[in-house]
Amino acid sequence: MLRQDEGCDVNKMRKICILGGGTAGWMTAAALSNKFNALGLDIELVESDQIGTIGVGEATLPHIRFFNQTLGIDEREFMKSTHATFKLGIEFCDWGQLGDHYVHPFGDYGFPVGDLDFHQLWLKLNADKKVPRLDEYSYPVVAAERGKFQIPGPDTNKIGSNFGYAYQFDSSLYAKFLRSYSESRGVRRTEGKVTGATRDPNSGDVSKITLEDGREIEADFYVDCSGFRGVLIEQLLETGYDDWSNWLPCNRAVAVPSESRGSLLPYTRATARTAGWQWRIPLQHRTGNGHVYWSEFISDDEATEQLMSTLEGPALADPKQLYFKTGRRRKFWNQNVVCIGLSGGFLEPLESTSIHLIQEGITALVELFPDGRINALDREEYNDRMALNFERVRDFLLLHYVATQRDDSEMWRYFRNMKLPDSLNEKLEAWLTRGYILKYEIGVFLPPSWIAVMLGQNLVPNGYDPRADRFADTDAMAKLERIQRENYRAVEATPEQHTFLTRYGAESESARLAAGRRDATGT
């Protein structure tokens, strides 16, 4: 069955070396050890304690639950170990205009009526300003706003069960959690700093890497999770990088953890600033904060000052500075190297896509896992898939910057004058004309996400789908009211996130202490 002439010598692919042990490295190690453990695949992960990981507390997308489930990870154990909180969406503040805020939820608005999308019915009534905001028909929005959470039930025909959820967690602890998972499945961890790598003169493949102390590691296949540097994919193979800074120009960030204040919120917040935006990620034991900015228009000191002055509780560490360039590696798989994580590309974490893109990279690698000498078709497919993933995320991120009425700073004026990619332009035009969403199947952000951001940032369509006119206003209104009532009833019956988390058995040790502190400060 396996033809030798294709170079498919199943015995050749015996050893995989993963370079770097951050979130990307250990997620890769965990997935590969889970999938290929039974084949006796030798997986060695090289990381250096001298090189810190970027992990700064991470918000995720619902897909991560599938990743964890595939690994057979117990949700409660995982949440306790990483101080994870549940996440129903992201709250965006000051994006459309200063003072605005909206939640981009993990879930649909209402339910479609036959061939008519729910939001079209809403648009029809909204034309005469007869209806409350669309958010009232989304369980995750209303629940998030009230700090409530529960796991969705099985019946997705009920509004209180028709949503997804993700987590907010400490990504360095997630890496640690996956490290023990991987090591218990035979992954070897080697402490050491990579100082050199050698290519096979004939094939051009990476043949070995050299560590600082002179040790050498030879593998058949390498996964480069070495972060921005891209030790193999770029420094050695010179794969090249597509720079997307003209579309997403923010190029620096400063991050700092702080003590939590107030109740434990089931959502991430992203607040627009004059030269970037700021994140707030509530974990069980502390809050992660960061300011992503464009260095052209704000100095590092100013950016740090803005961040520190808006923390809700005392800082728990010194602020940490990060530098990056938006874009993606020209090839995600080059020779016998696949790059996963920051080595593959960077898109600012405005929609919590960093870990998701790692997951996409791993999923594609598992499906296209080489079984012998590298097959050019595997590589082609991997690269095509990942390129599409990155591009579609990019357009969605860019949407946040251009769907705005802000022009109060150089950065906002820059976006105002930007020539958009055609793909995004057509999406915006179709929406503004008639609330129409250009759908795609492959890619992480589905129509409700586009609706959430566009409406949330005041892009109200001028028209609506004429099919909505088959309903008289009173009938349409009755439908909407029923869904709103059911939604409120469902949210009413939902506990606060902290109550649920405790009852669920997912509260971490230090979270108990943090909760005590919160109570003591009386906030």
Next chain:
Amino acid sequence: MTSPFRTIVIYGGGFAAHLTAAAFAGSLGRAARIVIVASNQTAESDALYGSVSAPTAHNLFESVGLDEPTLMLRTQSAFSLGTRFTDWPSRSPSWMQTYHLPLPLISGVPFQHFLTERGATLEPYLISARAAAKGVFAHPPEDPRHPLSRAEYGYQFSVAELAAHLSQRNAVQGIEIMAERLREVQVAERKISALVLESGRELEADLFIDCSEDERRLASALGASFEKVRELRASFTQQEGVQLGAAYRSLAARDHGWTSNTPLQGRTDVLSITHPSAPQDTATFEFMTGNLEQAWVGNCVSIGHAAWGVEPLTPAPMMLLQRDIERALDLIPVTADHRVEAREYNRRFKDDIGHATAFQRALFAVENVPETQYWRDAVAEPIGEKLRRKLAQFKSRGILVRYDLEPFNEEDWAILLNGMGVKPERYDRQVDGIDRAAVTQQLEGIERAVAQVVSKMPPHHVYMTNMKKYLEKQKHG
């Protein structure tokens, strides 16, 4: 702001026109006035919509009153588990192109890889294929634990009969049907300003729909150009008075093309496609495959054969007709110049045509075809980049590349390529790490369960008779 009431004028009197009108009326209800200018009552090319629909057509059929009881009680339609290809010049000359829900993963690994590893065929694990081959039928139950719940089905029907049914229904549902010839299409600034009928009556509309089959009268008036791919000839005959056959269409390759038999209640419809130069013995008509470069031009959208010609080898023609209608419904214009709507419509149109024809083109990704014009032309058609990628990846390692919103789903493709005898060169290595005996047991379990259920299913015609009795009783009780 959008005005709530609009007029839609459809030109054409055949199946596409009536199906479109009915779908628009159902979807827009009181929000629109719908007019059909039925200058030509019957279109012989209607037969080229084929005689089968995929499971995806159920919703559309229901929305136009062609729900299952109506189809079975009031027309000669039957159930359809797929199409059986025979004598095809592929590595495996015959297979059942059936409808099926996704195949199970085994220990998280896609089913295909176990077939590849064992050199096994797919068909024994497809309950719909096995039931079809045995001539039996029953509705898939909802209980997901039941093996038959994995089956999916479409319908076998006569397009002419459905068209007649729809035309009667449309007439009583408030759709204005004008059985008049069209004298003139008045065009101003690349838009139709009015249709002038023989009686002198002038019709204006917010949207014109050209359903005039290959006449393309409205589209041509706006300068739309049809890009021809191939010339073909069709012959269509009926054998009356036979007992209802199996719940599948059979399609056999011939030296000069192919012939299909579609069992209906009380008759069998026979359709043959050849190159126009082939010898002929029955009444025939010629047609072209290809499509309009732009299906929406100005204020006119072309639907069905007015927009494309596709060989009725698979349910592709019905799928495309349905997609045309859905696309048009999604984009009933609200702008004055239709620019946004037309652009999006044409983008989706191009994708759908490309995806549907790629599936059919895959049928001709074969070697050693008969030395006739039909087959020479068929294999000479270019293989586009998307299909190239799909075939290459399947051959290489048994995976199916996906594109956005394809009409044929992953199972359709898996069944097609496995059926044609395409063998992936490699399988997923994870297979080697899974207990082989346990997998064997699982596979044998599926095969056994399939065989067992199929052995208890009634013949298609018996099931039909009983179901109709039940439906009649319900109606009167």
